[in-house]
Amino acid sequence: MLLLIGDSNLLLCQSLLNLNYQGDKFAKEFDANTYIRMTKALDYYDPTKQNKKRLSAVFKKIKSKFLVISFTSDWRFSPSRSKEIVKSLLDNNINVSYAEISAESGHDAFLMSNDHYHEILNSFFKNIFKSK
Amino acid sequence: MKKFDQNSRYDFPIIENWTHQNSKVLDLGCGDGSLLNYLKEKKDIKGFGIEKNKDNWLLSLKNNIDVIQMDLEAGLAGFETNSFDLVILSRTIQSMNHIEEIIHEMMRVGKEVIITFPNFGYWKNRFQIMQGNMPVSDELPYKWFETPNIHLCTIQDFDNLCRENKIKVEQRLILTDKKSVNFCPNLFGALALYKLVSK
Numbered sequence: 001m002l003l004l005i006g007d008s009n010l011l012l013c014q015s016l017l018n019l020n021y022q023g024d025k026f027a028k029e030f031d032a033n034t035y036i037r038m039t040k041a042l043d044y045y046d047p048t049k050q051n052k053k054r055l056s057a058v059f060k061k062i063k064s065k066f067l068v069i070s071f072t073s074d075w076r077f078s079p080s081r082s083k084e085i086v087k088s089l090l091d092n093n094i095n096v097s098y099a100e101i102s103a104e105s106g107h108d109a110f111l112m113s114n115d116h117y118h119e120i121l122n123s124f125f126k127n128i129f130k131s132k
Numbered sequence: 133m134k135k136f137d138q139n140s141r142y143d144f145p146i147i148e149n150w151t152h153q154n155s156k157v158l159d160l161g162c163g164d165g166s167l168l169n170y171l172k173e174k175k176d177i178k179g180f181g182i183e184k185n186k187d188n189w190l191l192s193l194k195n196n197i198d199v200i201q202m203d204l205e206a207g208l209a210g211f212e213t214n215s216f217d218l219v220i221l222s223r224t225i226q227s228m229n230h231i232e233e234i235i236h237e238m239m240r241v242g243k244e245v246i247i248t249f250p251n252f253g254y255w256k257n258r259f260q261i262m263q264g265n266m267p268v269s270d271e272l273p274y275k276w277f278e279t280p281n282i283h284l285c286t287i288q289d290f291d292n293l294c295r296e297n298k299i300k301v302e303q304r305l306i307l308t309d310k311k312s313v314n315f316c317p318n319l320f321g322a323l324a325l326y327k328l329v330s331k
Contacts, residue, residue, distance in 0.1 A: 087210040
């Protein structure tokens with residue numbers, strides 16, 4: 001048992017408990033091996049594998065419209081990488097809109113409730129519906 | 133950033149005349165996207181907008197414009213040289229920090245460039261200053277304490293800037309109350325429109 005003195009220790013203990021709780025929850029909901037596999041697949045996915053030179057060349061055959069959204073706090077999929085995608089789409093004259101949303105929740109920002117983010121998706125889908 | 137009303141659209145037909153059919157157009161500071169939609173309708177252009185302000189950005193998206201959210205002050209690094217037929221900066225230049233940099237970036241990315249701005253040398257502006265107030269008008273709709281305009285200039289100033297930077301002015305049109313002004317434009321012109329070409 002930890003003997004707790006002062007607020008900072010209490011805070012540390014609370015965050016450890018929370019991490020433990022989240023870990024247990026994760027272990028119950030996901031199969032650990034599947035999770036490792038999926039994470040690896042994500043890590044090793046490389047759209048330029050066939051064409052090492054340019055992402056633009058890979059996008060050449062795309063015909064659909066794009067909406068790219070990045071969150072400023074996301075380290076996993078940072079805005080600068082999203083901008084690379086946007087640039088490569090623009091190089092191919094592909095219809096693309098790009099939004100950069102100010103966020104503080106790291107990579108999880110896309111899971112949070114954010115009115116602006118929801119309205120962007122709402123408007124984009126509405127336009128697709130109208131054009132059908 | 134911009135205030136939108138019917139009155140502010142009288143320069144659209146001029147920009148339309150200077151735009152080629154089916155061209156690829158980039159509008160910097162596109163606001164609600166009304167200029168791009170106008171050009172799409174009249175000239176069947178392929179248009180993209182850039183807008184920093186998130187509310188204006190959303191308005192553009194709602195108006196079915198392909199719009200990129202980014203800050204123009206950082207340049208146009210995401211755009212290839214000569215990748216657009218036309219790059220437009222309409223009534224925005226006066227609110228920017230790095231004027232020469234953005235003009236050079238526009239000339240790099242676009243084969244042709246259109247820049248429009250309110251002429252600070254217009255006699256009504258001079259008159260308001262003589263009366264002791266900062267000018268407020270259709271072209272300059274903000275009071276001094278709420279204005280985003282930090283680099284206002286006159287037609288003469290802009291001509292000098294082009295000369296100093298060896299920028300070729302292909303066409304120039306000065307408007308007041310929707311009419312073209314030929315006599316003493318720096319005094320009698322309210323809005324200036326320039327078409328520049330990469331040398």
